[in-house]
Amino acid sequence: MAALLVLGTPAVVALPATAVHAQSSDLDRAVTALRGITTMKADFSQTDRSGASVNGVLTLKRGGKIRFEYERGTNMLVVSNGKSLYLVDYDVDQVQRWPISKSPLGALLDPSRDVKQYGKVVSTGNPDVVSIEVRDKDRPEFGAITMIFVRDAKSPGGLKLTHWVALDAQNHRTTVRLRNHRYGVAVNDNAFTFRDPRRSSRRPR
Known part of the structure; x- marks a missing residue:
């Protein structure tokens, strides 16, 4: 997620009422867009902090379900069954598990809770681009996520992630x-x- 910007000044600048209203509307639209996705598939490209990239196919389904199917040669899988998020590494036969709420992806998988409660609009300078940052200031260990949408009439809620x-x-x-x-x-x-x-279990989770 995007780096968090810390302002080193104690001054509080009041936004014009029209700007505050616009930000609130964009946050509502983002939640509507995410909640409007019943199912979705998309090709993805994932890049880590070192700049290494890997491609694959993402599958999303309402109810907190998601699957990152990586390209051939990448022997790992990220999947959520609606309750927990799993990172499965077949090279070393390991499985890591997190409750959805403790993963940065929680905002994407449960938008009605995380986006509205912890989200804020980040100005992009482009009226056709909406940026939403979601983080819980009281629980920094949960991480953060910044989601970028573009206005698109053909996408749920008029926004495409x-x-x-x-x-x-x-x-x-x-x-x-x-x-x-x-x-x-x-x-x-x-x-x-x-x-x-x-080795202790070969059954699907």
């Missing part, structure tokens, strides 16, 4: 860019299970 920048508790930055969005596609809940590589 083009990319996001995630910052985890260790300040590791990951950028995910989306393209070729497909809305309303048929997605079976089996898409949000995985083969457990640990």
Whole structure:
């Protein structure tokens, strides 16, 4: 996610009423856009803090379900079943798990809670681009996420999520860019299970 900007001045600058209203409206539109996605598939490109990139296909389904299917040669999987987010590394036979609420992706997977409660609009200088930063100031260990939308009448809520920048508790930055969005596609809940590589269990989670 985008780096957090800390202003080193105690002065408080009041925004014009029209600007405050516009920001509130954009936040509402972002929540509407995310909640309007029943299912979505999109191609993604993920870039880490070192600049290394990997591609794949993202599948999203209402109810907090998401799957990052990485390209051939990347033996890992990120998947959420609506309750927990899993990072599955088949190279080392390991599985890491986080409750959705403790992941930066929580704002994307549960927009009705995280975006409205912890989100704020970040000015982009472009009326067609909406940037929403979501973080819980009282729980910095949960990380943060900045989601970027462009106005698009064909997308749910009139906004298309083009990319996001995630910052985890260790300040590791990951950028995910989306393209070729497909809305309303048929997605079976089996898409949000995985083969457990640990020897103690081979059953899908």
